Amino acid sequence: QKNSNFQPGRNSIVQMFEWNWGNLAKECETFLGPKGFAGIQISPPNENVVVGDEGRPWWERYQPLSYQLTTRSGDEGALADMIKRCNNAGVRVYADVVFNHMAAKGGSGTGGNNCDPSKKSYPAVPYGPDDFHPDCMINNYQDVNNVRNCQLVGLPDLDQSKQYVRDKIVGYLNHLVDLGIAGFRVDAAKHMWPADLSAIYGSVKNLNSAYFPGGSRPLFYQEVIDYGTEPIKKGEYTGFGRVLDFVHGGQLTNVFRGQNQLKNLQSWGTSWGLASGSDTVVFIDNHDTQRDNGRVLTYKEAKQYKMANAFMLAHPYAEIPKLFSGYYFNDNKQGPPGQDNICAEGSGWVCEHRWRQIANMVGFRNAVSGTDMTNWWTDGYQQIAFGRGNKGFVAFSLSGDIKADLQTSLPPGTYCDVITGDISNNSCTGKTVTVRGDGKATIHLSSGEPDGILAIHVSAKL
């Protein structure tokens, strides 16, 4: 269940944090599809408890109250319509699913149902006391039983070894499969036993044949935070799905913040503590890490963030890169802004995915798909460049100007640098690069430029 289920020629997922279904449907049709994005990860689509006393924080969505499909992002009809329209635009939909636990807060939910966590009562599923592990708090990440059988931040912990609980979870996932979902981001997978997850994934039905070839299995990519310091390892979960690799964003953050030299990226891959690129989904930031006191690069350090994402997209190591798109915040618990005029100036939404440098690197990755890294070059410090076979070439500078004749494997011609511009009316609105008959090109990238990246590829040739 590691197959991405992407449409051919598309390669990147973007997490559309807190976007509502109506806006997402439009974004698939007008931007994500045309720009070559392969998929979107959506916020949890099932009913959650309303955390009114704390101003509807984003994290209320990680407190499930039932598996009915009504949230502030929209109801089941809107979700079904979005999934259909995104699939038709070439964009697959991956749902963030939360089934390690149920809501810790009591009261009413986004679908109008109620729960009483003190009695372990969730009548709209229904779950009752027998479906949960006995009460205990997670307070020791060195103890595997504590991590998997106790409550994550006080959230009542479901017992996935019980057939009844498994059936309810599989029923929820099957419902999403019926609507045309391509796979799942499994929240808090580390807090569940691998054998239980394997059984649950194996029971989920094949993908909807209206959109996918017969016999297609859903992708499962699991949140297993493993920085190498705890007994639970990502490798325990790669026999039956992919894992989100948290080391990846940390390492590239160090590099593009200047704490490790760019030249060292020549060996980028498993020797950096990363799992095999065929077992993972990689990313720079997500909704948790972007709130983790500067642990990783985010939109707040825009230049370095663009460089790290561009490197992730340009490099062949990982099969599935995931981008992030969310909203401006200062307060960590702040919920999403209003959804009218989303992405407009002043709307409160960052819309990282629409930044030219990021969206065009999604196109770069599609153009170079299937090629190896070639023609590696470095100044020995903070400048690097490399090709992707005869399809693309990219350069990065964190310090100093690149002004060099570099060898590429590209066909001769004039290329548009997709970082500084786009092709419009047969001309390039940004810099151009000429590849000569011998494959060499004069690359100019000044440290004074806003982005520190140059990227050319065969689909943006004049």
Ligand code: ARE
């Ligand atoms: C909220 C309140 C809490 C309150 C709780 C119950 O903030 O104060 O006790 O509700 O009422 C999100 C938020 C939480 C929020 C929760 C529920 O982040 O703040 O709690 O929703 O509303 C560990 C897990 C990992 C988890 C992170 C956050 O291993 O699975 O913690 N990440 C996922 C999601 C989160 C979500 C949840 C899980 C819960 O991505 O968005 O929580 O569904 C080390 C360890 C990691 C550990 C990390 C942080 O690095 O190795 O395993 O991650 O520390 O503790």
Ligand code: CA
């Ligand atoms: Ca658990």
